[in-house]
Amino acid sequence: MTEKFIYWLENEYDYGKYSKPLKKSSAKSYVSGINSINKHLSLVGNGVYDKSTNELILLRDEIGSIENKDRKSHFEALIKFRERYEKNEKVLSNNSISRQQDVLKKQKVEQIAVNTTIEYYRDLGYNVSSKETDNLGWDLEAMKEEQLLRIEVKGLSGKNIDFEFSPNEFSKSKEYSESFVITVVTNCLEFPILHNFRFNQTESVWKDRFNNQIEIKEIIGARMQIKK
Template sequence: MQKILFANIGWMKRYRGHSNSDRIKGGGSYNPDDKHEAFNFQDADGHCYGYVQPTKWSEIKIERIDSSCLKSDDYLDDVIVVWTATNPIEGGTYIVGWYKHARVYRTFQHDTKLKERNGYDYNIEALSSDCTLLMEKERTMQVPRATNALKKGFMGQSNIWYADSANEKVANFRLSVIHYIDNYVKPERRKTKPNIDVDAKVAVEKAAVSAVTSYYKGLGYKIHSVESENKGWDLEAYKGKAILRIEVKGLAGSQISVRLSKNEYSKMKETDNGCYRLCVVTEALKSPEIWTFANDNGIWVCEEDNDIELSFDEQIAAIAYVEK
Protein backbone atom coordinates (compact mmCIF):
# COMPACT_ATOMS: atom_id res chain seq x y z
CA MET A 1 0.00 0.00 0.00
CA GLN A 2 1.24 3.48 -0.86
CA LYS A 3 2.73 5.26 2.13
CA ILE A 4 1.06 8.64 2.67
CA LEU A 5 1.03 11.43 5.24
CA PHE A 6 -1.08 14.59 5.43
CA ALA A 7 0.61 17.67 6.90
CA ASN A 8 -1.39 20.81 7.70
CA ILE A 9 0.37 24.20 7.53
CA GLY A 10 -0.39 27.89 7.04
CA TRP A 11 -1.63 29.27 3.71
CA MET A 12 0.77 30.96 1.28
CA LYS A 13 1.06 31.47 -2.46
CA ARG A 14 4.63 30.27 -2.98
CA TYR A 15 6.18 28.99 0.28
CA ARG A 16 9.52 30.43 -0.77
CA GLY A 17 10.08 32.66 2.22
CA HIS A 18 8.42 35.65 3.83
CA SER A 19 7.66 38.71 1.71
CA ASN A 20 5.34 41.72 1.85
CA SER A 21 3.08 40.27 -0.85
CA ASP A 22 3.10 36.68 0.40
CA ARG A 23 2.43 36.65 4.12
CA ILE A 24 1.57 33.33 5.69
CA LYS A 25 -1.99 33.06 6.98
CA GLY A 26 -3.04 30.60 9.67
CA GLY A 27 -0.85 27.76 10.82
CA GLY A 28 -1.01 28.58 14.53
CA SER A 29 -0.55 31.59 16.78
CA TYR A 30 3.18 32.11 16.34
CA ASN A 31 4.61 35.23 14.71
CA PRO A 32 4.27 34.80 10.92
CA ASP A 33 7.97 35.59 10.50
CA ASP A 34 8.81 32.59 12.72
CA LYS A 35 6.74 30.01 10.86
CA HIS A 36 9.17 27.56 9.34
CA GLU A 37 6.73 26.19 6.74
CA ALA A 38 7.09 29.48 4.85
CA PHE A 39 10.08 27.86 3.08
CA ASN A 40 8.51 24.46 2.32
CA PHE A 41 8.77 24.86 -1.47
CA GLN A 42 12.04 26.79 -1.58
CA ASP A 43 14.54 24.94 -3.79
CA ALA A 44 17.72 24.41 -1.79
CA ASP A 45 20.34 22.78 -3.97
CA GLY A 46 17.82 20.51 -5.70
CA HIS A 47 15.84 19.65 -2.58
CA CYS A 48 12.82 20.96 -0.71
CA TYR A 49 12.83 20.78 3.07
CA GLY A 50 9.41 20.78 4.65
CA TYR A 51 8.25 21.67 8.13
CA VAL A 52 5.09 20.63 9.90
CA GLN A 53 4.46 21.04 13.61
CA PRO A 54 3.25 17.84 15.35
CA THR A 55 1.00 18.21 18.36
CA LYS A 56 2.76 19.54 21.46
CA TRP A 57 6.14 19.49 19.72
CA SER A 58 6.03 15.70 19.62
CA GLU A 59 7.47 13.47 16.92
CA ILE A 60 5.98 12.12 13.70
CA LYS A 61 5.00 8.51 14.39
CA ILE A 62 6.44 7.04 11.21
CA GLU A 63 5.37 3.54 12.26
CA ARG A 64 1.78 4.69 11.64
CA ILE A 65 2.71 5.51 8.04
CA ASP A 66 4.27 2.07 7.54
CA SER A 67 3.54 -0.65 10.12
CA SER A 68 6.81 -2.41 9.25
CA CYS A 69 8.76 0.61 10.47
CA LEU A 70 10.41 0.17 13.87
CA LYS A 71 10.01 2.67 16.69
CA SER A 72 13.79 2.92 16.76
CA ASP A 73 13.94 4.06 13.12
CA ASP A 74 14.82 7.71 12.64
CA TYR A 75 13.14 8.18 9.26
CA LEU A 76 10.98 6.57 6.59
CA ASP A 77 11.53 6.88 2.83
CA ASP A 78 9.28 6.89 -0.25
CA VAL A 79 6.30 8.62 1.33
CA ILE A 80 3.76 10.85 -0.42
CA VAL A 81 3.44 13.90 1.82
CA VAL A 82 0.28 15.88 1.10
CA TRP A 83 0.46 19.49 2.29
CA THR A 84 -2.85 21.05 3.31
CA ALA A 85 -3.92 24.48 4.55
CA THR A 86 -7.04 26.43 5.45
CA ASN A 87 -8.24 28.83 2.76
CA PRO A 88 -8.12 32.21 4.55
CA ILE A 89 -10.99 33.67 2.49
CA GLU A 90 -13.41 30.81 1.89
CA GLY A 91 -12.54 28.61 4.85
CA GLY A 92 -12.15 24.86 4.60
CA THR A 93 -8.97 22.77 4.38
CA TYR A 94 -7.52 22.20 0.90
CA ILE A 95 -4.60 20.38 -0.65
CA VAL A 96 -1.98 22.99 -1.58
CA GLY A 97 0.77 20.67 -2.84
CA TRP A 98 2.73 17.49 -2.22
CA TYR A 99 6.13 15.82 -2.06
CA LYS A 100 6.57 12.46 -3.79
CA HIS A 101 9.19 9.93 -2.67
CA ALA A 102 9.76 11.99 0.46
CA ARG A 103 11.83 11.14 3.49
CA VAL A 104 9.87 11.71 6.69
CA TYR A 105 11.92 12.14 9.86
CA ARG A 106 10.63 11.14 13.27
CA THR A 107 12.07 14.28 14.88
CA PHE A 108 13.12 17.73 13.72
CA GLN A 109 16.32 18.10 11.75
CA HIS A 110 18.51 21.19 11.91
CA ASP A 111 21.05 22.29 9.33
CA THR A 112 22.51 25.76 9.68
CA LYS A 113 23.99 25.44 6.18
CA LEU A 114 20.51 25.65 4.66
CA LYS A 115 20.57 29.40 4.15
CA GLU A 116 17.60 29.12 1.79
CA ARG A 117 15.51 28.17 4.84
CA ASN A 118 17.01 30.75 7.22
CA GLY A 119 18.46 27.80 9.11
CA TYR A 120 14.94 26.74 10.16
CA ASP A 121 14.17 23.18 11.24
CA TYR A 122 12.54 20.62 8.98
CA ASN A 123 11.17 17.10 9.33
CA ILE A 124 10.41 16.18 5.72
CA GLU A 125 12.56 16.38 2.59
CA ALA A 126 12.38 15.44 -1.08
CA LEU A 127 13.98 16.22 -4.40
CA SER A 128 12.57 19.50 -5.70
CA SER A 129 11.69 17.68 -8.95
CA ASP A 130 9.33 15.49 -6.89
CA CYS A 131 7.63 18.48 -5.26
CA THR A 132 4.48 20.11 -6.64
CA LEU A 133 2.91 23.31 -5.35
CA LEU A 134 -0.55 24.13 -6.65
CA MET A 135 -1.48 27.63 -7.75
CA GLU A 136 -4.16 29.15 -5.53
CA LYS A 137 -6.77 28.75 -8.26
CA GLU A 138 -5.91 25.03 -8.50
CA ARG A 139 -6.46 24.36 -4.81
CA THR A 140 -9.91 22.87 -5.18
CA MET A 141 -9.60 19.44 -3.50
CA GLN A 142 -10.98 19.79 0.00
CA VAL A 143 -9.90 17.58 2.90
CA PRO A 144 -12.73 16.55 5.25
CA ARG A 145 -12.24 17.39 8.92
CA ALA A 146 -13.47 15.21 11.80
CA THR A 147 -16.09 17.69 12.95
CA ASN A 148 -18.71 15.08 13.87
CA ALA A 149 -19.24 11.33 14.25
CA LEU A 150 -20.02 10.94 10.55
CA LYS A 151 -16.48 12.09 9.73
CA LYS A 152 -14.71 10.05 12.36
CA GLY A 153 -11.21 9.08 11.28
CA PHE A 154 -10.61 12.16 9.14
CA MET A 155 -8.20 15.00 9.89
CA GLY A 156 -8.69 16.38 13.39
CA GLN A 157 -7.06 19.27 15.23
CA SER A 158 -3.56 17.86 14.89
CA ASN A 159 -1.41 19.10 12.02
CA ILE A 160 -0.46 15.48 11.30
CA TRP A 161 -3.00 13.09 9.78
CA TYR A 162 -1.95 9.53 9.00
CA ALA A 163 -5.18 8.59 7.18
CA ASP A 164 -4.81 5.08 8.58
CA SER A 165 -8.34 4.63 9.89
CA ALA A 166 -10.25 1.47 8.95
CA ASN A 167 -13.17 3.73 8.08
CA GLU A 168 -14.17 2.96 4.49
CA LYS A 169 -14.77 6.64 3.71
CA VAL A 170 -11.25 7.47 4.87
CA ALA A 171 -9.78 4.64 2.77
CA ASN A 172 -11.69 5.83 -0.30
CA PHE A 173 -10.60 9.43 0.21
CA ARG A 174 -7.01 8.31 0.59
CA LEU A 175 -7.23 6.45 -2.73
CA SER A 176 -8.85 9.44 -4.44
CA VAL A 177 -5.97 11.69 -3.31
CA ILE A 178 -3.35 9.24 -4.59
CA HIS A 179 -5.21 8.99 -7.92
CA TYR A 180 -5.42 12.80 -8.13
CA ILE A 181 -1.69 13.19 -7.50
CA ASP A 182 -0.72 10.40 -9.92
CA ASN A 183 -2.82 11.95 -12.69
CA TYR A 184 -2.09 15.62 -12.05
CA VAL A 185 -1.00 17.56 -15.10
CA LYS A 186 0.38 21.03 -14.58
CA PRO A 187 -1.56 23.69 -16.54
CA GLU A 188 0.24 24.66 -19.71
CA ARG A 189 2.32 27.74 -19.23
CA ARG A 190 1.75 30.54 -21.70
CA LYS A 191 4.88 31.08 -23.76
CA THR A 192 5.71 34.71 -24.24
CA LYS A 193 8.57 36.73 -25.56
CA PRO A 194 9.65 40.33 -25.25
CA ASN A 195 8.10 42.83 -27.56
CA ILE A 196 9.25 46.34 -26.77
CA ASP A 197 7.22 47.89 -29.61
CA VAL A 198 3.82 47.56 -27.93
CA ASP A 199 1.82 50.82 -28.13
CA ALA A 200 -1.09 50.83 -25.70
CA LYS A 201 -4.05 52.35 -27.53
CA VAL A 202 -6.84 54.14 -25.70
CA ALA A 203 -9.41 51.47 -26.55
CA VAL A 204 -7.14 48.70 -25.31
CA GLU A 205 -6.37 50.54 -22.08
CA LYS A 206 -10.06 51.20 -21.40
CA ALA A 207 -10.89 47.55 -22.00
CA ALA A 208 -8.03 46.50 -19.73
CA VAL A 209 -9.13 48.79 -16.89
CA SER A 210 -12.69 47.53 -17.26
CA ALA A 211 -11.54 43.89 -17.11
CA VAL A 212 -9.39 44.46 -14.01
CA THR A 213 -12.15 46.45 -12.30
CA SER A 214 -14.66 43.65 -12.89
CA TYR A 215 -12.16 41.04 -11.71
CA TYR A 216 -11.45 42.70 -8.38
CA LYS A 217 -15.11 43.56 -7.80
CA GLY A 218 -15.77 39.85 -8.22
CA LEU A 219 -13.29 39.24 -5.41
CA GLY A 220 -15.26 41.56 -3.13
CA TYR A 221 -13.17 44.73 -3.52
CA LYS A 222 -14.50 48.26 -3.87
CA ILE A 223 -12.71 50.01 -6.75
CA HIS A 224 -11.76 53.67 -7.03
CA SER A 225 -10.14 55.03 -10.19
CA VAL A 226 -7.20 57.41 -9.75
CA GLU A 227 -6.12 57.36 -13.40
CA SER A 228 -6.18 61.13 -13.66
CA GLU A 229 -4.17 61.76 -10.47
CA ASN A 230 -0.74 60.62 -11.68
CA LYS A 231 -0.12 58.55 -8.55
CA GLY A 232 1.84 55.85 -10.33
CA TRP A 233 -1.10 53.44 -10.37
CA ASP A 234 -4.56 53.47 -11.95
CA LEU A 235 -6.89 51.86 -9.44
CA GLU A 236 -7.22 51.55 -5.69
CA ALA A 237 -9.01 48.44 -4.40
CA TYR A 238 -10.44 48.24 -0.89
CA LYS A 239 -11.73 45.24 1.06
CA GLY A 240 -11.94 45.54 4.83
CA LYS A 241 -8.55 46.76 6.03
CA ALA A 242 -6.83 45.61 2.84
CA ILE A 243 -5.90 48.08 0.11
CA LEU A 244 -4.27 47.38 -3.24
CA ARG A 245 -2.67 49.93 -5.57
CA ILE A 246 -3.14 48.58 -9.08
CA GLU A 247 -1.36 49.70 -12.23
CA VAL A 248 -3.15 48.41 -15.33
CA LYS A 249 -1.50 47.77 -18.69
CA GLY A 250 -3.50 46.61 -21.67
CA LEU A 251 -2.21 44.68 -24.66
CA ALA A 252 -3.92 43.84 -27.93
CA GLY A 253 -1.89 40.63 -28.31
CA SER A 254 -0.74 37.82 -26.01
CA GLN A 255 2.93 38.77 -25.58
CA ILE A 256 3.60 40.23 -22.16
CA SER A 257 5.75 43.32 -22.63
CA VAL A 258 4.69 46.72 -21.33
CA ARG A 259 6.20 50.14 -20.94
CA LEU A 260 6.35 51.68 -17.48
CA SER A 261 6.66 55.40 -16.99
CA LYS A 262 9.32 56.77 -14.67
CA ASN A 263 6.68 57.47 -12.05
CA GLU A 264 5.11 54.02 -12.32
CA TYR A 265 8.45 52.27 -12.14
CA SER A 266 9.54 54.29 -9.12
CA LYS A 267 6.37 53.31 -7.27
CA MET A 268 7.00 49.66 -8.08
CA LYS A 269 10.50 49.90 -6.62
CA GLU A 270 9.48 51.51 -3.33
CA THR A 271 10.41 49.49 -0.25
CA ASP A 272 6.82 49.45 1.01
CA ASN A 273 5.30 47.95 -2.14
CA GLY A 274 3.57 44.87 -0.77
CA CYS A 275 0.17 46.24 -1.81
CA TYR A 276 1.28 47.28 -5.32
CA ARG A 277 0.04 45.16 -8.22
CA LEU A 278 0.90 45.36 -11.91
CA CYS A 279 -2.02 43.91 -13.86
CA VAL A 280 -1.25 43.14 -17.50
CA VAL A 281 -4.32 42.36 -19.60
CA THR A 282 -3.52 40.45 -22.79
CA GLU A 283 -5.88 40.34 -25.79
CA ALA A 284 -7.84 43.08 -24.07
CA LEU A 285 -10.27 43.69 -26.95
CA LYS A 286 -10.99 40.01 -27.73
CA SER A 287 -10.77 37.67 -24.77
CA PRO A 288 -9.10 39.57 -21.90
CA GLU A 289 -6.75 37.55 -19.71
CA ILE A 290 -5.34 39.12 -16.57
CA TRP A 291 -1.78 38.52 -15.39
CA THR A 292 -1.18 40.00 -11.94
CA PHE A 293 2.37 40.62 -10.73
CA ALA A 294 3.29 41.21 -7.08
CA ASN A 295 6.62 41.82 -5.40
CA ASP A 296 8.11 38.80 -3.64
CA ASN A 297 11.46 39.60 -2.02
CA GLY A 298 12.48 41.77 -4.95
CA ILE A 299 11.11 39.44 -7.64
CA TRP A 300 7.91 40.34 -9.45
CA VAL A 301 5.99 37.08 -9.61
CA CYS A 302 2.76 36.31 -11.47
CA GLU A 303 -0.08 35.45 -9.09
CA GLU A 304 -1.73 33.30 -11.77
CA ASP A 305 1.42 31.24 -12.43
CA ASN A 306 4.21 31.36 -9.86
CA ASP A 307 6.76 30.17 -12.42
CA ILE A 308 6.36 33.40 -14.41
CA GLU A 309 8.56 36.28 -13.29
CA LEU A 310 9.06 39.74 -14.75
CA SER A 311 12.37 40.90 -16.15
CA PHE A 312 13.14 44.58 -16.59
CA ASP A 313 15.07 46.51 -19.20
CA GLU A 314 15.84 49.73 -17.39
CA GLN A 315 15.99 52.69 -19.73
CA ILE A 316 14.72 56.17 -18.98
CA ALA A 317 11.82 54.31 -17.39
CA ALA A 318 11.53 50.53 -17.88
CA ILE A 319 10.15 47.76 -20.06
CA ALA A 320 8.71 44.78 -18.17
CA TYR A 321 8.41 41.43 -19.91
CA VAL A 322 8.35 37.68 -19.26
CA GLU A 323 11.26 35.66 -20.59
CA LYS A 324 10.71 32.39 -22.46
Protein backbone atom coordinates in the same frame (compact mmCIF):
# COMPACT_ATOMS: atom_id res chain seq x y z
CA MET B 1 -14.10 29.03 -29.82
CA THR B 2 -11.80 26.06 -29.25
CA GLU B 3 -8.77 28.33 -29.75
CA LYS B 4 -10.06 30.69 -27.05
CA PHE B 5 -10.66 27.71 -24.75
CA ILE B 6 -7.10 26.46 -25.29
CA TYR B 7 -5.66 29.94 -24.74
CA TRP B 8 -7.57 30.25 -21.47
CA LEU B 9 -6.45 26.79 -20.32
CA GLU B 10 -2.81 27.63 -21.05
CA ASN B 11 -2.82 31.09 -19.45
CA GLU B 12 -5.45 31.40 -16.75
CA TYR B 13 -6.99 28.08 -15.77
CA ASP B 14 -5.89 27.18 -12.24
CA TYR B 15 -5.26 23.45 -12.48
CA GLY B 16 -6.17 21.94 -9.11
CA LYS B 17 -3.56 21.53 -6.39
CA TYR B 18 -0.70 22.43 -8.73
CA SER B 19 -1.94 26.03 -9.09
CA LYS B 20 -0.69 26.38 -12.62
CA PRO B 21 -2.23 26.45 -16.10
CA LEU B 22 -2.07 23.51 -18.49
CA LYS B 23 0.61 22.65 -20.99
CA LYS B 24 -0.39 22.82 -24.66
CA SER B 25 -0.67 19.03 -24.98
CA SER B 26 -2.93 18.80 -21.92
CA ALA B 27 -5.07 21.70 -23.14
CA LYS B 28 -5.62 19.88 -26.42
CA SER B 29 -6.66 16.75 -24.52
CA TYR B 30 -9.34 18.85 -22.79
CA VAL B 31 -10.65 19.88 -26.19
CA SER B 32 -10.69 16.21 -27.23
CA GLY B 33 -12.69 15.48 -24.10
CA ILE B 34 -15.23 18.16 -24.97
CA ASN B 35 -15.46 16.77 -28.53
CA SER B 36 -16.22 13.36 -27.02
CA ILE B 37 -18.99 14.89 -24.92
CA ASN B 38 -20.43 16.57 -28.02
CA LYS B 39 -20.47 13.20 -29.78
CA HIS B 40 -22.24 11.45 -26.90
CA LEU B 41 -24.82 14.21 -26.73
CA SER B 42 -25.21 14.19 -30.53
CA LEU B 43 -24.61 17.93 -30.67
CA VAL B 44 -23.79 19.60 -33.98
CA GLY B 45 -21.71 22.65 -34.85
CA ASN B 46 -19.85 24.03 -31.85
CA GLY B 47 -21.94 21.84 -29.56
CA VAL B 48 -21.54 22.65 -25.87
CA TYR B 49 -19.37 25.65 -26.76
CA ASP B 50 -22.57 27.38 -27.89
CA LYS B 51 -24.27 26.78 -24.54
CA SER B 52 -24.49 29.52 -21.91
CA THR B 53 -23.08 29.01 -18.42
CA ASN B 54 -26.54 28.26 -17.04
CA GLU B 55 -27.24 25.75 -19.82
CA LEU B 56 -23.93 23.99 -19.15
CA ILE B 57 -24.72 23.75 -15.45
CA LEU B 58 -28.05 22.11 -16.31
CA LEU B 59 -26.17 19.62 -18.53
CA ARG B 60 -23.76 18.70 -15.71
CA ASP B 61 -25.89 15.81 -14.39
CA GLU B 62 -26.36 14.37 -17.86
CA ILE B 63 -22.61 14.54 -18.45
CA GLY B 64 -22.00 12.77 -15.14
CA SER B 65 -24.08 9.79 -16.22
CA ILE B 66 -22.28 9.17 -19.52
CA GLU B 67 -18.67 10.26 -19.00
CA ASN B 68 -15.67 9.20 -16.91
CA LYS B 69 -13.83 11.25 -14.28
CA ASP B 70 -11.49 12.94 -16.76
CA ARG B 71 -14.31 13.97 -19.06
CA LYS B 72 -16.20 15.41 -16.09
CA SER B 73 -13.17 17.54 -15.17
CA HIS B 74 -12.94 18.72 -18.78
CA PHE B 75 -16.57 19.76 -18.63
CA GLU B 76 -16.11 21.60 -15.32
CA ALA B 77 -13.25 23.50 -16.92
CA LEU B 78 -15.54 24.42 -19.81
CA ILE B 79 -18.13 25.80 -17.38
CA LYS B 80 -15.47 28.04 -15.80
CA PHE B 81 -14.29 29.12 -19.25
CA ARG B 82 -17.81 29.92 -20.40
CA GLU B 83 -18.44 31.99 -17.28
CA ARG B 84 -15.26 33.98 -17.96
CA TYR B 85 -16.14 34.26 -21.65
CA GLU B 86 -19.53 35.80 -20.85
CA LYS B 87 -17.89 38.31 -18.50
CA ASN B 88 -15.43 39.20 -21.25
CA GLU B 89 -18.26 39.67 -23.73
CA LYS B 90 -19.88 42.10 -21.31
CA VAL B 91 -16.65 44.07 -20.99
CA LEU B 92 -16.11 44.10 -24.76
CA SER B 93 -19.67 45.17 -25.50
CA ASN B 94 -19.32 48.07 -23.10
CA ASN B 95 -16.34 49.23 -25.15
CA SER B 96 -17.60 48.39 -28.65
CA ILE B 97 -16.54 50.90 -31.28
CA SER B 98 -16.11 50.64 -35.03
CA ARG B 99 -12.82 50.32 -36.93
CA GLN B 100 -10.66 53.26 -35.88
CA GLN B 101 -7.21 54.78 -36.00
CA ASP B 102 -4.33 53.42 -33.91
CA VAL B 103 -4.76 56.07 -31.22
CA LEU B 104 -8.40 55.16 -30.63
CA LYS B 105 -7.54 51.46 -30.76
CA LYS B 106 -4.98 51.99 -27.99
CA GLN B 107 -7.56 53.86 -25.93
CA LYS B 108 -10.02 51.01 -26.41
CA VAL B 109 -7.42 48.43 -25.32
CA GLU B 110 -6.57 50.46 -22.21
CA GLN B 111 -10.23 50.90 -21.25
CA ILE B 112 -10.99 47.20 -21.71
CA ALA B 113 -7.98 46.40 -19.50
CA VAL B 114 -9.16 48.78 -16.77
CA ASN B 115 -12.76 47.52 -16.90
CA THR B 116 -11.61 43.88 -16.80
CA THR B 117 -9.43 44.64 -13.76
CA ILE B 118 -12.20 46.53 -11.95
CA GLU B 119 -14.64 43.65 -12.46
CA TYR B 120 -12.03 41.10 -11.32
CA TYR B 121 -11.38 42.85 -8.01
CA ARG B 122 -15.03 43.66 -7.38
CA ASP B 123 -15.78 39.95 -7.79
CA LEU B 124 -13.22 39.35 -5.01
CA GLY B 125 -15.09 41.74 -2.70
CA TYR B 126 -12.93 44.84 -3.08
CA ASN B 127 -14.20 48.38 -3.34
CA VAL B 128 -12.41 49.77 -6.40
CA SER B 129 -11.84 53.44 -7.21
CA SER B 130 -10.13 55.02 -10.22
CA LYS B 131 -6.99 57.12 -9.76
CA GLU B 132 -6.21 57.37 -13.47
CA THR B 133 -6.29 61.17 -13.57
CA ASP B 134 -4.48 61.76 -10.27
CA ASN B 135 -0.94 61.05 -11.55
CA LEU B 136 -0.17 58.90 -8.51
CA GLY B 137 1.78 56.25 -10.38
CA TRP B 138 -1.05 53.72 -10.38
CA ASP B 139 -4.48 53.53 -12.02
CA LEU B 140 -6.77 51.95 -9.43
CA GLU B 141 -7.07 51.51 -5.69
CA ALA B 142 -8.80 48.42 -4.30
CA MET B 143 -9.83 48.28 -0.65
CA LYS B 144 -11.15 45.32 1.33
CA GLU B 145 -11.32 45.58 5.11
CA GLU B 146 -7.90 47.03 6.04
CA GLN B 147 -6.09 45.93 2.88
CA LEU B 148 -5.26 48.56 0.25
CA LEU B 149 -3.94 47.59 -3.17
CA ARG B 150 -2.40 50.10 -5.55
CA ILE B 151 -2.98 48.69 -9.03
CA GLU B 152 -1.21 49.78 -12.21
CA VAL B 153 -3.05 48.41 -15.26
CA LYS B 154 -1.42 47.64 -18.60
CA GLY B 155 -3.57 46.63 -21.56
CA LEU B 156 -2.16 44.74 -24.54
CA SER B 157 -3.85 43.70 -27.77
CA GLY B 158 -1.43 40.79 -28.25
CA LYS B 159 -0.82 37.68 -26.16
CA ASN B 160 2.80 38.40 -25.16
CA ILE B 161 3.47 40.29 -21.93
CA ASP B 162 5.73 43.19 -22.89
CA PHE B 163 5.07 46.68 -21.53
CA GLU B 164 6.72 49.86 -20.28
CA PHE B 165 6.52 51.86 -17.06
CA SER B 166 6.85 55.62 -16.86
CA PRO B 167 9.51 56.94 -14.42
CA ASN B 168 6.71 57.80 -11.96
CA GLU B 169 5.10 54.35 -12.21
CA PHE B 170 8.46 52.62 -11.79
CA SER B 171 9.36 54.76 -8.79
CA LYS B 172 6.02 54.15 -7.05
CA SER B 173 6.16 50.40 -7.73
CA LYS B 174 9.38 50.31 -5.70
CA GLU B 175 8.20 52.73 -3.00
CA TYR B 176 4.93 50.86 -2.37
CA SER B 177 6.10 47.37 -3.37
CA GLU B 178 4.18 45.63 -0.55
CA SER B 179 0.81 46.97 -1.72
CA PHE B 180 1.55 47.52 -5.42
CA VAL B 181 0.00 45.23 -8.04
CA ILE B 182 0.97 45.18 -11.71
CA THR B 183 -2.05 43.95 -13.63
CA VAL B 184 -1.48 43.10 -17.28
CA VAL B 185 -4.49 42.28 -19.44
CA THR B 186 -3.48 40.56 -22.67
CA ASN B 187 -5.50 39.82 -25.83
CA CYS B 188 -7.83 42.70 -24.99
CA LEU B 189 -9.65 42.94 -28.31
CA GLU B 190 -10.55 39.24 -28.55
CA PHE B 191 -10.52 37.41 -25.21
CA PRO B 192 -8.98 39.40 -22.34
CA ILE B 193 -6.78 37.43 -19.95
CA LEU B 194 -5.74 39.03 -16.66
CA HIS B 195 -2.29 38.54 -15.11
CA ASN B 196 -1.48 39.89 -11.63
CA PHE B 197 2.09 40.42 -10.52
CA ARG B 198 3.09 41.06 -6.89
CA PHE B 199 6.53 41.80 -5.51
CA ASN B 200 8.16 38.89 -3.69
CA GLN B 201 10.16 40.50 -0.89
CA THR B 202 12.29 37.40 -0.28
CA GLU B 203 13.38 36.95 -3.89
CA SER B 204 13.13 40.65 -4.86
CA VAL B 205 11.21 39.82 -8.05
CA TRP B 206 7.75 40.48 -9.46
CA LYS B 207 5.84 37.20 -9.85
CA ASP B 208 2.33 36.04 -10.70
CA ARG B 209 0.52 33.13 -9.04
CA PHE B 210 2.07 30.73 -11.54
CA ASN B 211 5.60 31.90 -10.60
CA ASN B 212 6.12 33.70 -13.91
CA GLN B 213 8.63 36.50 -13.31
CA ILE B 214 8.87 39.95 -14.86
CA GLU B 215 12.24 40.77 -16.37
CA ILE B 216 13.02 44.47 -15.86
CA LYS B 217 15.33 46.45 -18.12
CA GLU B 218 15.82 50.03 -17.00
CA ILE B 219 16.03 52.53 -19.87
CA ILE B 220 17.69 55.91 -19.48
CA GLY B 221 16.12 58.66 -21.58
CA ALA B 222 16.74 62.36 -22.16
CA ARG B 223 14.76 65.48 -23.02
CA MET B 224 16.01 67.32 -26.11
CA GLN B 225 15.41 70.93 -27.25
CA ILE B 226 17.01 73.64 -29.37
CA LYS B 227 19.77 75.45 -27.52
CA LYS B 228 19.02 79.16 -27.10
